[in-house]
Amino acid sequence: MTNKRAMNDKKVISFIPDGEFYYEKAILAMQRDRLEDALKYLKRATELSPNDPRIIMQYGVLVMEEGRFEEAHELLLYSHEIDETNLENIFYLAEIHAHLGLLRDAKVYAQKYISMDSDGPFADESLEIIDFAEQEDAFYDEGEVRDGEVYFLQEKARRLMESGDFDKATDLLESIIKDHPDFWAAYNNLALAYFYVGKTEKASVLLHDVLKQNKGNLHALCNLAVFYYYEKKEEELESLLALLVKIKPYVIEHRYKLGATFALVGRHKEAFSWLRSLQKRGFEGDAGYYFWLAHAAYFSGHEDIAREAFSTLIDIDPTKEGYEPWKDVEDDLGIHSLEQDRDFLLAKIRNEYRSERMFGFYLLGKSGHKQEIISHPSYIDVDSLSSLEQLFLASGLEYEFMPRTDFDKEFMKALETTEILYEKYRPLNQQATHLFQMWFTLCESALTRSYPFRNPKALAAAVDYMFQSARYTGITKTKMAKEYGISIPTLTKYVNELIEFLPHFDGV
Numbered sequence: 001m002t003n004k005r006a007m008n009d010k011k012v013i014s015f016i017p018d019g020e021f022y023y024e025k026a027i028l029a030m031q032r033d034r035l036e037d038a039l040k041y042l043k044r045a046t047e048l049s050p051n052d053p054r055i056i057m058q059y060g061v062l063v064m065e066e067g068r069f070e071e072a073h074e075l076l077l078y079s080h081e082i083d084e085t086n087l088e089n090i091f092y093l094a095e096i097h098a099h100l101g102l103l104r105d106a107k108v109y110a111q112k113y114i115s116m117d118s119d120g121p122f123a124d125e126s127l128e129i130i131d132f133a134e135q136e137d138a139f140y141d142e143g144e145v146r147d148g149e150v151y152f153l154q155e156k157a158r159r160l161m162e163s164g165d166f167d168k169a170t171d172l173l174e175s176i177i178k179d180h181p182d183f184w185a186a187y188n189n190l191a192l193a194y195f196y197v198g199k200t201e202k203a204s205v206l207l208h209d210v211l212k213q214n215k216g217n218l219h220a221l222c223n224l225a226v227f228y229y230y231e232k233k234e235e236e237l238e239s240l241l242a243l244l245v246k247i248k249p250y251v252i253e254h255r256y257k258l259g260a261t262f263a264l265v266g267r268h269k270e271a272f273s274w275l276r277s278l279q280k281r282g283f284e285g286d287a288g289y290y291f292w293l294a295h296a297a298y299f300s301g302h303e304d305i306a307r308e309a310f311s312t313l314i315d316i317d318p319t320k321e322g323y324e325p326w327k328d329v330e331d332d333l334g335i336h337s338l339e340q341d342r343d344f345l346l347a348k349i350r351n352e353y354r355s356e357r358m359f360g361f362y363l364l365g366k367s368g369h370k371q372e373i374i375s376h377p378s379y380i381d382v383d384s385l386s387s388l389e390q391l392f393l394a395s396g397l398e399y400e401f402m403p404r405t406d407f408d409k410e411f412m413k414a415l416e417t418t419e420i421l422y423e424k425y426r427p428l429n430q431q432a433t434h435l436f437q438m439w440f441t442l443c444e445s446a447l448t449r450s451y452p453f454r455n456p457k458a459l460a461a462a463v464d465y466m467f468q469s470a471r472y473t474g475i476t477k478t479k480m481a482k483e484y485g486i487s488i489p490t491l492t493k494y495v496n497e498l499i500e501f502l503p504h505f506d507g508v
Helices: 004-014 020-030 035-048 055-067 069-082 087-099 101-115 121-138 149-162 166-178 184-196 200-213 218-230 234-246 253-266 268-280 287-301 303-316 342-349 354-364 371-377 387-396 407-427 430-448 457-468 478-482 489-500
Strands: none
Touching: 020 035, 035 055, 055 069, 055 087, 069 087, 069 149, 087 101, 087 121, 101 121, 121 478, 149 166, 149 184, 149 457, 166 184, 184 200, 184 218, 200 218, 200 430, 218 234, 218 253, 253 268, 253 287, 268 287, 287 303, 342 354, 342 371, 354 371, 354 387, 354 430, 387 430, 407 430, 407 457, 430 457, 457 478, 457 489, 478 489
């Protein structure tokens, strides 16, 4: 029995595929022109054999043929670090550097290949790379930077930041600045890296240094606006935005940066103008471009363009599904309704009165600005909110409530009353907000005093009657009771109960 188990174990162990197994499957797939399968097998092979230079090189070559040059560059360099004598890899390093426009390095690797094997299978291609690099070299003036290595490193740092590896990105950007003290793009990205890890003062100082030495640097100005936005420095932000509105850049990169910045800080009209202008000129952007275009278009009233842009975004990056600017927004909530008024919402959730903040948190759940406001680091400090505010915020975020205590049940009834009123008055106009301000004042007081909210429909009718009868003539209990499907005595009962929660002011 023991021998049999040992034999079975050996069979199981021998059947577990390793990197070589997938490498051979990849080679077979390439021979049959099944490149998609080959890529899949080689990727798996590199995961199982991460230090095999031959497998890594072959994967890098296939990635290069796919046009993913930056990824291929890193793979081929890593393979070369493991085995510097692999001639085939040296040639492919020459080729990938040529693809990236790094001609000085392409020439170095091509010359290295020729010096090691002048009659090798890639000798002719290496000579062509050398010849091409020398011809291009003639176009540069003396002292001019002759390759794009610094730009490649800058892009690598940007990708590290996008993946959340800010420590590596910071180290790389600091080394770029040390070697290229006038390369302002590295300063701007380094400032962003500092800011994202909480070194806000260091980030701001760095940007101001850039602007002193390179006045009018648009990326520095835009990054500074983003910092002011997140640090809630509204006066400084408005002053800087007033300047940015006047800037009319010609370069596509600058137009994109300006449009994305305006979108991020909530200036959607200006953002849409810049981002849409790029699209009309045939600009094919990345995922970030279509994300900001969709948001800017939607919040400036161009819903068809927004949906088209977001569809393109999903094609590029399917993980963004669920981040639509219109997510959870009902069809009848137009762009001009107060639920869609970002400044109105912010004014409510920042209000000095708790009842107003409760109203703002409730309304936030109805708005397309919910994601932006919730994710902003300084708009809502959950720890500083009262329990009532937290509950209405949770309702806006669609938390599922499990009422256990009497207070929980009272809140659920209060929320139900609010929903009945909202269904009648949505989308909200300015007049309707006055009714809700009254209701949340009553609601705050009633919840504080453990009012049971037994009949939400009757409570909604009572609030509606109290509000309208105080402002308009011809508002009768008969009409209001009929509208809400309750009896006149029931309406009278709940009006009398709610009157007890109206604020009382001392006489002078």
